[in-house]
Every structure is written in structure tokens, then in C-alpha cells.
Amino acid sequence: MSLTSRAPRTARTARTARRLRVALVAAASAGLIGAALPSPEPLGIGDPLFPQLGNPGYDVLAYDIALTYRGDNTKPLDAVTTIDARASDRLDRVNLDFTHGTVRAVEVDGRPAAFALSGEDLVVEPSRQVGPGERLRITVTHTSDPSGPRNTGGWVRTADGLAMANQADAAHRVFPGNDHPADKAYFTFRVTAPKDLTVVANGRNVARSLSGDIRTWTYRGARPMATELAQVSIGRSTVLHRTGPHGLPVRDVVPAADAARMEPWLKRTPAHLEWMERKVGRYPFETYGVLVADADTGFELETQTLSLFERSLFTRGGLPKWFVESIMVHELAHHWFGNSVSPRRWADLWLNEGHATWYEALYAEETAKQPLERRMRQAYADSDRWRAAGGPPAAPRPPTAGQKISLFRPVVYDGSALVLYALRQEIGKDAFERLERRWVSQYAHGTASTADFVRLASEEAGRDLTAFLEGWLYGERTPKMPGHADWRSTAPVKGSTKAPAPAAKR
Numbered sequence: 001m002s003l004t005s006r007a008p009r010t011a012r013t014a015r016t017a018r019r020l021r022v023a024l025v026a027a028a029s030a031g032l033i034g035a036a037l038p039s040p041e042p043l044g045i046g047d048p049l050f051p052q053l054g055n056p057g058y059d060v061l062a063y064d065i066a067l068t069y070r071g072d073n074t075k076p077l078d079a080v081t082t083i084d085a086r087a088s089d090r091l092d093r094v095n096l097d098f099t100h101g102t103v104r105a106v107e108v109d110g111r112p113a114a115f116a117l118s119g120e121d122l123v124v125e126p127s128r129q130v131g132p133g134e135r136l137r138i139t140v141t142h143t144s145d146p147s148g149p150r151n152t153g154g155w156v157r158t159a160d161g162l163a164m165a166n167q168a169d170a171a172h173r174v175f176p177g178n179d180h181p182a183d184k185a186y187f188t189f190r191v192t193a194p195k196d197l198t199v200v201a202n203g204r205n206v207a208r209s210l211s212g213d214i215r216t217w218t219y220r221g222a223r224p225m226a227t228e229l230a231q232v233s234i235g236r237s238t239v240l241h242r243t244g245p246h247g248l249p250v251r252d253v254v255p256a257a258d259a260a261r262m263e264p265w266l267k268r269t270p271a272h273l274e275w276m277e278r279k280v281g282r283y284p285f286e287t288y289g290v291l292v293a294d295a296d297t298g299f300e301l302e303t304q305t306l307s308l309f310e311r312s313l314f315t316r317g318g319l320p321k322w323f324v325e326s327i328m329v330h331e332l333a334h335h336w337f338g339n340s341v342s343p344r345r346w347a348d349l350w351l352n353e354g355h356a357t358w359y360e361a362l363y364a365e366e367t368a369k370q371p372l373e374r375r376m377r378q379a380y381a382d383s384d385r386w387r388a389a390g391g392p393p394a395a396p397r398p399p400t401a402g403q404k405i406s407l408f409r410p411v412v413y414d415g416s417a418l419v420l421y422a423l424r425q426e427i428g429k430d431a432f433e434r435l436e437r438r439w440v441s442q443y444a445h446g447t448a449s450t451a452d453f454v455r456l457a458s459e460e461a462g463r464d465l466t467a468f469l470e471g472w473l474y475g476e477r478t479p480k481m482p483g484h485a486d487w488r489s490t491a492p493v494k495g496s497t498k499a500p501a502p503a504a505k506r
Contacts (some may be wrong), residue, residue: 018502022437037404040093040123041118041123043055048347049399050168050169052097052176052348053097054178054179055095055096055097056089057088057091057094057112058087058089058410059085060178061084061185061186062185065176065187066191067191067192069161069234073158074146076143076145077144077349079141079175080139081176085136085138086134086135086136087131087132087134087151087201089132090130090132091129092128092130092186093125094126094130095121096121096122096138096177096178097120097121097172097176097337098120099119099142099172099173100148101145101173102143103139103141103176104142105221106122106124109137111125113125113126113138124138124256139278139438142209143308150296151405152170152173153168154166154174155173156295156308158295159295159340160237160255160294161236162234162235164231164232164308165308166229166404167228168349168399168407170403171228171230172227178228180459181342181346182344183226184342184446187202188220189219191217191219195210196328196463197234198235199215199217200239200306202221202227202232202305203222204221204222206219206338216265220261221286221304223284223286223304223340224430224445230304231304231305231308234320236256237256238254238255240252240259244283245270245273245274245277245283248283250269250287251287252266252289253289253290255294258292258315261314261315262292265314266290266322269289269290269332270327272332272363273331275363275437276329279362280437281336283443284337284339284440285304288307289305289306291303291306292309293310294311294313298310300313302332321368322367322368323364324368326361326363327353327360330356330359333356334356336355340445341444342447343441343448344448347394348448349394350419351453354412355420355436357417358420358421361366372421373474373501375414375486376418376421379417379418380484380487380488381489382410384491385490385491386409387415387476387477388492389410390409394450413476415477418478422472422482426482427460438460440454454466477489
């Protein structure tokens with residue numbers, strides 16, 4: 001996606017640039033900068049929910065992220081992140097999202113560059129101005145710190161190592177980049193760790209080398225990916241291989257001691273893939289698998305090609321088999337809805353979670369006789385309260401300060417699946433199923449918005465659905481459900497401000 005920069009300044013001579021490098025580095029430590037130079041500042045692309053997220057003026061084409069892990073998950077990893085990008089505007093500064101790490105050096109096209117940290121941005125000053133359409137390579141030598149509160153996202157410390165959970169606004173706690181799903185890019189991970197540990201990342205393993213007591217693993221994704229979907233797992237794990245539909249390689253990553261215990265669940269994945277393909281078409285990536293982390297996260301997460309699950313989901317006991325499988329299908333469904341077709345803005349999150357919840361519920365109905373209509377009727381009864389607490393599905397309120405995952409409220413799960421149920425009621429099952437297949441095909445490996453969905457739904461229905469969907473997507477109160485005039489939604493108590501507890505992020 002082409003992003004817009006601030007108005008350019010005039011180019012500087014090499015001598016002036018050297019002075020600026022000194023000034024910028026001094027500013028980072030002292031908080032001051034010469035009066036002749038504008039202060040480095042965080043930018044952002046103006047996302048209503050995360051205004052400082054993403055950066056204007058360039059499009060990232062590829063990331064190459066090298067990480068060195070020495071066996072202690074409480075200490076920072078050494079890292080080098082290389083970013084290949086194309087400028088969309090004239091640039092004499094480039095902002096990257098980055099926080100919670102130490103920046104040691106920055107180069108642009110092989111030349112040392114000035115840099116300063118401002119808010120959660122790393123502001124880079126190349127030695128020359130970059131013109132529109134030009135390619136640039138930014139190399140940042142930094143640390144990647146796994147410490148910090150659990151609910152901030154980024155690295156997740158497991159019982160035997162690390163994993164990642166970057167949704168919605170936390171990939172820049174791990175590596176510098178353009179941390180917004182509107183700017184998808186290709187990823188390569190090169191991870192060095194003690195040889196007795198196993199490393200797995202997004203995509204497929206393309207190289208592995210041993211040098212003494214350390215091993216370096218290289219993984220590369222075949223499709224573009226949003227930063228929030230990045231995954232690297234390091235630990236005492238076993239990788240289990242099986243085959244999915246059309247010969248798809250399926251690899252599951254589990255704590256070594258749990259391989260036999262997890263097998264009854266993991267062997268269901270090929271059937272889950274076949275079920276989803278019958279609904280919406282062929283799986284869109286080169287591999288899939290389940291990553292079981294021995295960590296207390298409170299959520300499951302659809303990291304691309306390798307979905308993250310808490311170990312306790314499979315081991316705690318007491319959960320019905322159909323329920324656990326439906327959660328597995330939820331994360332798998334995201335690979336069509338959210339990973340391949342990514343949200344243009346974070347307010348489009350309902351398209352991710354509503355669809356994943358829809359297929360979760362539909363799977364439970366078709367395989368375990370858990371009625372979809374019953375679940376949707378209950379969601380309808382709760383919908384007005386959910387909207388009052390968190391906003392309507394396509395215009396959610398910003399997350400609570402300091403609690404980014406509070407964005408993942410009931411209204412973006414069952415409240416958004418309810419929108420899809422209403423749409424199916426309105427246009428009919430056949431048209432709805434055609435729409436679903438067109439959506440994941442037409443926008444595959446790109447980004448799309450709520451407006452795109454409304455437009456495509458109208459095309460498939462053969463009539464303008466804008467007015468019908470307006471209330472479902474943006475209304476303070478839930479519209480009447482087609483075909484169910486007797487359904488009622490409970491209005492919130494007047495004056496009440498208490499919101500329901502956040503839903504587990506899935």
C-alpha cells in the first residue's frame with residue numbers, strides 16, 4: 001500500500017548529515033536537538049484505534065530478521081533486522097515502529113545513518129534523501145527483549161523458551177518495522193540457538209547449520225504477512241509431521257514430553273483443513289500446523305502458518321471435545337480471514353474475528369450438533385449490551401489504555417458473527433456461500449476493508465446492501481433479525497458503564 005509522507009525538506013550535504021547524526025543521537029539521550037532541526041517525532045498512518053501505528057512514505061517489501069538466543073528467556077536476544085522497502089514519497093527521514101529494545105547501529109543502503117528514539121518510533125536519517133519510487137535497505141542492529149508484563153504482547157516466555165504473540169500492536173516490541181497490517185511483506189527468519197533446542201517460525205525451513213554447540217535455523221514464508229502474525233518458537237520441542245489435503249505439509253510443534261498426549265488432538269488437523277476447504281476453497285498458504293506453548297497466555301492466536309495454542313487448552317480436562325476442536329477450527333479459519341485477507345484498518349477487525357467465530361460455530365453445529373441458531377439467538381440477546389460497552393462491530397471503541405488486547409471484546413467475536421448470520425438470512429444461504437468464496441479469492445494475500453465487503457456482498461446479492469448492513473455494522477442498537485421477528489436484545493441499564501469482561505483473544 002502506498003502511504004503518504006510529511007512535506008519533504010531540502011537535501012543535505014554529507015557534512016551536514018554527519019552533524020545531524022551527532023545531533024540525533026544526542027537528542028535520543030538528552031531529549032534536546034538544535035533549533036535549526038525539527039525534533040524526531042513518532043508518526044503513524046492515522047489508524048483510528050492505534051493512531052501512532054504504521055508509518056507513512058514507504059512500503060516494506062521484505063524483512064530479514066536474525067535473532068541470537070543464548071538459552072535464557074529472561075535476557076535480551078541480539079538481533080539484526082534488515083528491511084527492504086520502496087519509498088512512495090520523498091524521504092529524508094524514515095520512521096520505524098520499535099520499542100523495548102536497544103538500538104546499537106543503523107545503516108541505510110550500507111551507509112551509517114543517524115537515528116533517534118521518539119515515543120515508540122525509531123527515527124532514521126539516511127545520509128541522502130530518498131526519492132519517490134526508490135528502493136532502500138535499512139539494517140538495524142538491536143536487542144529484542146522478552147521481559148515485561150504478560151499483557152503487553154511481543155515475546156511470550158514459555159516453560160522452556162520463547163514464542164511470539166504480536167496481536168494487535170506489539171510486533172515492534174520484538175523487531176523494528178512498519179507495524180500495521182496494511183503493509184504486508186515477505187519474511188525470512190534466521191535464528192541461532194543452543195543445539196539442543198528446536199526453532200520453528202512462519203513458513204518453511206529452508207536451511208539449518210550446526211557450528212559447535214549452536215545451530216542456526218532459517219525459515220522463509222512464501223506469501224506476504226502482516227507483522228502482527230509473525231511467529232518464532234524456541235524451546236525443547238518436538239516437530240510432528242503429517243500430510244493435509246492436496247499433499248499440504250502439516251507440522252505441529254509441541255513440548256517434547258507431550259507428543260503422545262497431544263496426538264489425539266493434532267491428528268484432527270487434516271480433517272479440519274478438509275472441512276474449511278469445502279466451505280471457502282483451498283488453503284491459502286504453503287504449510288500449516290499447531291504450536292503448543294507451555295505458557296499461560298489466556299488466548300489462542302492465528303500466527304501465519306503456525307497457530308499458537310496454550311498447552312492447557314488440550315490438557316486441563318473438563319472441556320468438551322467439540323469445544324476444543326471448534327477453537328482449533330477458529331484459528332485455522334483465520335488463515336483465510338485475517339491472514340490471507342488482512343484488515344485495511346484495525347476497525348475492520350470484525351472481518352477477522354466475526355468470520356473465524358462463524359466457522360467455529362458452524363463446525364460445532366455440523367460435527368457436534370451444537371445449533372448455530374441457538375448460539376446466534378443468544379448473541380442477539382446480548383448484542384445491545386456488547387455494543388454499548390465496546391461499540392458496534394465495524395466501529396469498535398479504542399482499547400483501554402495500557403490494555404491493548406481489551407480491543408478483543410465479545411462484540412468482535414459473536415457480535416460480529418451475528419452480522420454474518422443476519423446477512424445470510426437476508427440474501428440466502430447460496431448467495432452467502434458464494435460471497436464467502438469470492439471474498440477470500442478476490443482479496444487473497446492482500447488487505448481489504450469493511451466497505452470492500454459491503455460492495456462485494458451487494459454484487460453477489462444483485463442489489464445494494466449498504467442500507468441493510470449500515471445498522472448491523474455501525475448502529476448503536478441491533479437491527480431486527482430477518483426471519484426472526486421474535487428475537488429481542490437486552491438494552492443496557494441506563495447509566496450503567498460497566499463493560500463485560502474482554503473475550504479471550506483468538
